[in-house]
Amino acid sequence: MRFDVVTLFPAIFDGYLTQSLLDKAIVRGLVEIQRHNLRDWAEDTPHRKVDDRPFGGGPGMLLQVEPTVTCVRDVDAMCDVPARKILLTPQGRRLDQRLAEDLATSDRIMLMCGRYEGFDQRVLDILQPEEISIGDFVLNGGEVAAMTIIDAVVRLLPGVLGDEQSSLDDSFSRGNRMLEFPQYTRPREFEGHTVPDVLLSGDHAAIAKWRAEQSRVKTIDRRRDLLPENSKPNHEHPNQRS
Numbered sequence: 290m291r292f293d294v295v296t297l298f299p300a301i302f303d304g305y306l307t308q309s310l311l312d313k314a315i316v317r318g319l320v321e322i323q324r325h326n327l328r329d330w331a332e333d334t335p336h337r338k339v340d341d342r343p344f345g346g347g348p349g350m351l352l353q354v355e356p357t358v359t360c361v362r363d364v365d366a367m368c369d370v371p372a373r374k375i376l377l378t379p380q381g382r383r384l385d386q387r388l389a390e391d392l393a394t395s396d397r398i399m400l401m402c403g404r405y406e407g408f409d410q411r412v413l414d415i416l417q418p419e420e421i422s423i424g425d426f427v428l429n430g431g432e433v434a435a436m437t438i439i440d441a442v443v444r445l446l447p448g449v450l451g452d453e454q455s456s457l458d459d460s461f462s463r464g465n466r467m468l469e470f471p472q473y474t475r476p477r478e479f480e481g482h483t484v485p486d487v488l489l490s491g492d493h494a495a496i497a498k499w500r501a502e503q504s505r506v507k508t509i510d511r512r513r514d515l516l517p518e519n520s521k522p523n524h525e526h527p528n529q530r531s
């Protein structure tokens with residue numbers, strides 16, 4: 290899979306791209322991530338300006354339609370595989386595991402990271418990107434959301450996680466809508482806190498039963514909405530692909 294990230298701050302991704310799981314996936318050719326600085330498409334070259342004040346007044350600045358549309362079209366054309374265009378915005382469809390799994394089926398994804406107050410509306414009208422939000426809180430730009438999407442998607446790609454780390458049993462993965470059971474490792478005791486005896490018993494049936502019960506109790510306590518009898522579909526955003 291290839292990701293193309295359009296951003297005013299490509300350097301934000303430097304540390305992220307060298308973290309082990311992603312770095313290994315890149316080295317193994319399982320994923321490719323290309324960054325594109327929107328300022329490289331600025332018409333006003335001395336100041337590389339790509340933003341301006343909103344018509345009709347209001348706070349802040351908007352990213353202008355001309356450099357953005359030109360950039361996205363140029364980036365899309367850099368590779369034969371057309372990119373699935375995703376625009377990060379607080380107004381987008383909420384990212385969840387189901388959407389991450391859908392995104393993981395794409396061969397190429399372009400992540401459009403805005404800043405300031407976002408993009409001129411004509412960027413959305415012309416390019417028709419899918420709009421995705423990572424949650425009901427306000428960030429300063431799309432870059433953190435883009436990294437979140439890359440993180441959630443790359444771990445789902447075949448071969449990225451070893452079998453022992455399979456994402457299949459994760460909370461939320463592939464329809465699994467239960468929170469994870471508590472986990473323990475060495476030492477067996479720390480400051481008087483011990484490991485549940487069942488986990489040391491070697492009785493795999495009893496361990497499985499205990500873990501299932503722990504997941505159920507935790508889910509009821511914290512995320513009753515995840516239980517099948519309470520689940521509601523995550524309605525697709527109006528401009529979301531089916």
Ligand SMILES: N#Cc1c(-c2ccc3ccn(Cc4cccnc4)c3c2)n[nH]c1N
Pocket residue numbers: 377378379381402403404405406407421422423424425426427428429430431432434
């Ligand atoms: N995805 C996602 C997001 C964002 C987000 C994404 C892109 C941009 C570009 C600019 N801002 C600031 C901004 C502030 C106020 C109004 N509109 C925009 C962004 C916020 N915030 N929260 C999310 N879950």
